[in-house]
Amino acid sequence: MSNSIATSVASLVPTPAPKIGFVSLGCPKALTDSELILTQLSAEGYTTSKSFEGADLVIVNTCGFIDDAVKESLDTIQEALSVNGRVIVTGCLGAKKGADGQDVVSAVHPSVLAVTGPHATQEVMDAVHKHLPKPVNPLIDLIPNSFGEAGVKLTPRHYAYLKISEGCNHRCTFCIIPSLRGDLVSRPIGDILTEAKALFEGGVKELLVISQDTSAYGVDVKYVSGFWNGRPIKTRTQELTAELGALAKTYGAWVRLHYVYPYPTVDHLIPLMAKGLVLPYLDVPFQHSHPDVLKRMKRPASGERNLERINNWRAQCPELVIRSTFIVGFPGETEEEFEDLLQFLREAGIDRAGCFAYSEIDGAVANDLPNLIPEDVKEARRARFMQVAQEVATERLARRQGAVIQVLVDKAIAMGKKGGVGRSYADAPEIDGVVHLLPPEKISKTYKVGDFIKARVVEVRGHDLIALPI
Numbered sequence: 391m392s393n394s395i396a397t398s399v400a401s402l403v404p405t406p407a408p409k410i411g412f413v414s415l416g417c418p419k420a421l422t423d424s425e426l427i428l429t430q431l432s433a434e435g436y437t438t439s440k441s442f443e444g445a446d447l448v449i450v451n452t453c454g455f456i457d458d459a460v461k462e463s464l465d466t467i468q469e470a471l472s473v474n475g476r477v478i479v480t481g482c483l484g485a486k487k488g489a490d491g492q493d494v495v496s497a498v499h500p501s502v503l504a505v506t507g508p509h510a511t512q513e514v515m516d517a518v519h520k521h522l523p524k525p526v527n528p529l530i531d532l533i534p535n536s537f538g539e540a541g542v543k544l545t546p547r548h549y550a551y552l553k554i555s556e557g558c559n560h561r562c563t564f565c566i567i568p569s570l571r572g573d574l575v576s577r578p579i580g581d582i583l584t585e586a587k588a589l590f591e592g593g594v595k596e597l598l599v600i601s602q603d604t605s606a607y608g609v610d611v612k613y614v615s616g617f618w619n620g621r622p623i624k625t626r627t628q629e630l631t632a633e634l635g636a637l638a639k640t641y642g643a644w645v646r647l648h649y650v651y652p653y654p655t656v657d658h659l660i661p662l663m664a665k666g667l668v669l670p671y672l673d674v675p676f677q678h679s680h681p682d683v684l685k686r687m688k689r690p691a692s693g694e695r696n697l698e699r700i701n702n703w704r705a706q707c708p709e710l711v712i713r714s715t716f717i718v719g720f721p722g723e724t725e726e727e728f729e730d731l732l733q734f735l736r737e738a739g740i741d742r743a744g745c746f747a748y749s750e751i752d753g754a755v756a757n758d759l760p761n762l763i764p765e766d767v768k769e770a771r772r773a774r775f776m777q778v779a780q781e782v783a784t785e786r787l788a789r790r791q792g793a794v795i796q797v798l799v800d801k802a803i804a805m806g807k808k809g810g811v812g813r814s815y816a817d818a819p820e821i822d823g824v825v826h827l828l829p830p831e832k833i834s835k836t837y838k839v840g841d842f843i844k845a846r847v848v849e850v851r852g853h854d855l856i857a858l859p860i
């Protein structure tokens with residue numbers, strides 16, 4: 391064989407695919423950043439390694455929001471450096487600077503190969519190309535876990551997060567996300583709907599819409615009309631929700647909305663829920679009820695009459711479930727303001743409430759507020775809050791005793807013959823309760839992960855339901 395033939399034959403043989411270890415820390419928004427990077431890596435022919443040892447290089451997508459998350463991120467980088475030695479860091483912690491202007495990650499771990507902030511797929515890819523060149527002949531059609539135009543997803547195949555915008559225009563005093571992720575940038579509506587369709591085509595049964603502020607979608611582009619399937623559609627939450635709902639219906643899938651602020655525009659989403667186009671579930675991060683605390687927090691929609699608004703939503707859509715998070719012990723919070731919060735929790739009937747005792751975050755404006763609340767008072771308030779939250783949740787959940795509900799199956803032991811675990815419309819994955827499914831009574835009946843089944847609630851246990859498939 392001549393040299394030239396040998397060379398051309400060799401060029402047709404794919405080089406072994408370089409292996410990348412990947413760790414994704416932090417919130418669902420960070421997870422979608424990871425998915426974008428993994429999609430690009432897969433498209434270029436890189437493969438992933440399950441261990442640091444087996445990888446040619448490791449990427450760590452970090453979280454930098456609270457002190458515990460910073461520590462977890464720095465520890466993970468340390469472990470990747472010790473075991474593998476070649477590490478690229480991305481994510482929120484990557485955007486954090488110390489007092490000297492140097493990024494925190496390089497200051498602690500100077501041997502990392504590169505550091506980028508969040509939402510930086512191209513910068514990460516540039517760093518990967520520099521330190522681990524692309525394989526010669528990528529077999530781009532063979533992307534595992536890929537959903538075509540929607541790319542690679544890290545969630546189980548039957549549900550997926552759909553990010554509709556990046557960044558935030560608000561400046562809540564306890565939050566550093568805008569300084570890490572920048573101002574609001576809405577994705578084109580056509581791109582979002584194309585991604586949603588690809589996900590449904592790929593078998594996704596539940597789409598979880600996420601952003602920093604879902605109600606603000608389109609504000610940055612002044613609600614300009616985009617196009618999808620040749621039709622003009624406004625870049626606005628209500629139009630997007632209606633389109634997603636209609637699309638989901640054709641695939642028999644669910645759409646769930648997260649991070650919705652209680653602006654008047656949300657009133658337009660409730661009829662879509664009442665009609666069954668999207669799940670009657672709202673994840674609204676109220677953070678507090680008292681107008682003075684909300685003002686000190688500089689919360690969006692702080693002047694809204696939230697109780698009135700919630701009552702109005704429930705009148706239109708009685709099955710509406712509301713999840714929310716709250717902060718207690720914010721600087722200056724008086725006992726009276728805290729009592730107002732407990733009262734709000736009861737009157738609003740918040741179905742699922744999470745609570746944090748306020749803690750300082752490096753770089754947050756609230757750190758300079760006077761009248762810090764002592765730790766023991768904060769903790770005592772958190773405990774009191776959780777007790778009321780539990781009472782309210784139990785009372786609301788008890789209404790479902792005996793009801794026939796639709797359940798999306800997350801786990802099915804022996805095809806459901808030995809029972810399983812699923813979720814109803816009231817339960818978002820990872821954060822809410824679950825439905826424990828009993829084995830079906832009929833021997834012939836089976837179910838599997840990703841199926842929708844009907845089940846009768848036979849018991850309410852804590853935040854969970856026990857149900858019998860029918």
Ligand code: SF4
Pocket residue numbers: 558559560561562565566567568602603690
């Ligand atoms: S709305 Fe407030 S808490 Fe949420 S990301 Fe924006 S600044 Fe942070």
